[in-house]
Amino acid sequence: MNDKKVLVRKKGHANLDSFPFRYGFTKEEDFHLLIQYNSKPIEQNQDKGKCLRINDASFLNPTNKDESLEGTFVISEKNGMVVTVIRQDEGVEKTLSKALKIFREYGYVKVNELIDYFHPLYINGDIKTHQDFKKYWVNKNSNDSEKIAEMEDSLAETYNELDKLQKQLEIEQDQHKNEQDKHNKTKKVLQEKEEVIQEQEEEIRKIRMQLDSINDTSFPTRPVSTRQARLLIDVTLEDMNSRNRGPVKGVVLHFDDYSTLKNNWDGAERRKQVVSQLIGKEVITDVWGSYSASEWFRNVYLA
Secondary structure (H helix, E strand, O other): OEEEEEEEOOOOHHHHHHHHHHHOOOOOOOEEEEEEEOOOOEEEEEOOEEEEEEEEEEEEEOOEEEEEEEEEEEEEOOOOEEEEEEOOOOOOOOHHHHHHHHHHHOOOOOHHHHHHHHHHHHHOOOOOOHHHHHHHHHHHOOOOHHHHHHHHHHHHHHHHHHHHHHHHHHHHHHHHHHHHHHHHHHHHHHHHHHHHHHHHHHHHHHHHHHHHHHOOOOOOOOOEEEEEEEEEEEEEEEEEEEOOOEEEEEEEEEEOOOOEEEEOOOOHHHHHHHHHHHOOOEEEEEEEOOOOOOOEOOEEEEO
16 A cells, blocks of 8 residues: 655645545645555646556545545646546546636636535436536526526637537547457457467366377387378278288278278277377377388377
8 A cells, every 4th residue: 555645735626626525625735635546646747747647545524534535636746736636427527627716716606516415416316517517506506597597608618618628538448448449359359369278278288198008119129110190080980900910990090181091909999999089180290110100000199
């Protein structure tokens, strides 16, 4: 957990707008807050210069030390001053903060009104956009038609700019979401491919172990003939004749070039079971002694 002591100016946007509206308090003098966080600060360029954005920071309410709060802080790198603070609520537009400041600077709303009237509406989820804020301001001043008309006239152009800004932000958010979706999709595809590769490698490892159990390298002094890799397309059991054992079951390998290889040693059923797992793969075979490598096989290996 990281600690950071930050400064809140009594005449700053955070103390006059953000804290009153979003958290229900303000202070009549400059004050410091100790914020605690685990997230990595993100550098940003703001109108007031370079800033740090710190997400998910916790702090104590300076007017009620028993109340622990959380928010995202934007802090000036130059003097450690809180530029703004945003409560973690879904669906709240970024332009809402600008609307709060505009209404206060034009004298249409006072800090105590933000705390007593607008803060409960915000906490209840009724105010999420700059248009929501305007609507509830009109409701609050419904008995003063001249004040409403004056506000509409004074802030018409400003609110048009806020509408345009919000639309631009929504477009950027959609673009970011699309890019994130593409990234997540690509990441998922790569993860699935990696899982498939791992499964294939594990399958091959198991097959090699089984091949080791049927392959025989106990006659290293005998000459060994090796056949080039070929694609195995089938493995069958067939009746054969052994010089020493008479009629036996033997294994026949079938390749894509229409060639075949046979083996009539003991363990034909087990050999067929293991080698059949190699169908569709290229394999290398060998044979010892005077046996022809184009007719017989003893050991089978993955190419």
